[in-house]
Amino acid sequence: MSAPAPLPRPAGALSRRTLLAAVGVTPLLLAVGCSREAPAGADAVTPAQVDQLAGQVAVQEELLAAYDVALLSAPELAGLADQARAQLTRLRAAAPSATPTTGAVSPTVPAVAGDAGTARATLRTQVAAAATSHATACPDFTGARAALLGSIAAGLRGQDGQLA
Amino acid sequence: MTTPGATSSSSAAASTSAEAGSAQAEDAALQDALAAEHAAVWGYGTVGAALAAGSRADAVTAQEAHRDVRDRVSALLLSRGVEPVGVQAAYALPFPVLSEVDAARLAAELEAGTTAAWVWVLDQAAERSTRELAVAEASAAEVRAVAWRTRAGDTPVTSATPGLPD
Numbered sequence: 001m002s003a004p005a006p007l008p009r010p011a012g013a014l015s016r017r018t019l020l021a022a023v024g025v026t027p028l029l030l031a032v033g034c035s036r037e038a039p040a041g042a043d044a045v046t047p048a049q050v051d052q053l054a055g056q057v058a059v060q061e062e063l064l065a066a067y068d069v070a071l072l073s074a075p076e077l078a079g080l081a082d083q084a085r086a087q088l089t090r091l092r093a094a095a096p097s098a099t100p101t102t103g104a105v106s107p108t109v110p111a112v113a114g115d116a117g118t119a120r121a122t123l124r125t126q127v128a129a130a131a132t133s134h135a136t137a138c139p140d141f142t143g144a145r146a147a148l149l150g151s152i153a154a155g156l157r158g159q160d161g162q163l164a
Numbered sequence: 165m166t167t168p169g170a171t172s173s174s175s176a177a178a179s180t181s182a183e184a185g186s187a188q189a190e191d192a193a194l195q196d197a198l199a200a201e202h203a204a205v206w207g208y209g210t211v212g213a214a215l216a217a218g219s220r221a222d223a224v225t226a227q228e229a230h231r232d233v234r235d236r237v238s239a240l241l242l243s244r245g246v247e248p249v250g251v252q253a254a255y256a257l258p259f260p261v262l263s264e265v266d267a268a269r270l271a272a273e274l275e276a277g278t279t280a281a282w283v284w285v286l287d288q289a290a291e292r293s294t295r296e297l298a299v300a301e302a303s304a305a306e307v308r309a310v311a312w313r314t315r316a317g318d319t320p321v322t323s324a325t326p327g328l329p330d
Contacts, residue, residue, distance in 0.1 A: 005252035042185030083324035141297040147287040150299040151325040152307040
């Protein structure tokens, strides 16, 4: 009798993911007309995709602004806010043309979130919207950026469930 | 859950050699996802057996969801003339499952495995329709993983980028 099989994991995933974790360092040279060292194949991007990535960065910045408002009433959400901030960092790395917002962005959430329950409910709506936005954009990309957008969308779906 | 690189699927070797975004790479990644779905269907049998009868509904629902995805991916591969990987006779559990907390942790592990497999499909896929499937399944698995981690009392229950290295 043969030994039980180990529960499977994608064999090639980690090495390539690790390699592409820093994809944001040189990802968009192709888009700005510089062909040297530009990523090829699945990791190449078009100018339209550059704009789309910048849009997803803006979506995430808006979510961070929503978290800032919610934290005023519900400081226990700090851990989730940290994760959303980590997502923004990785998105910016994948879209270096996106200009980091130095000041406060204009959130589409009320400036005063109210009590903790209201704050969570309002934030949950924002989290779900951001997840949908990233998930919708994901199939427009290939390679590492598709994986990143899909992973972030999944992470925000998890946050959505946690905020329920 | 298992030794990195260890897999029961011969397709995994192909996933390391085919260029990302090629049809071959997509099929290989789908085979990996299918192997993860097989394992999840099998593993939820163990999860359910360790849960009290009154608290098995979530395990049953999750198992059905993975069975549906398994069948869908198998059909997709067959439609391409690719022989889908099969289920193993048994799988090695990552730890003994002796309590309801163990069961919840195993379920969270199963879901994390499928999330990683689907994020890998996103990395490798050539077809938009495949990426649409992958992003939906990665999200569904992560939502279930969060629920199981909560049930197990593990923290943190959520992850910034599930399926990707930190």
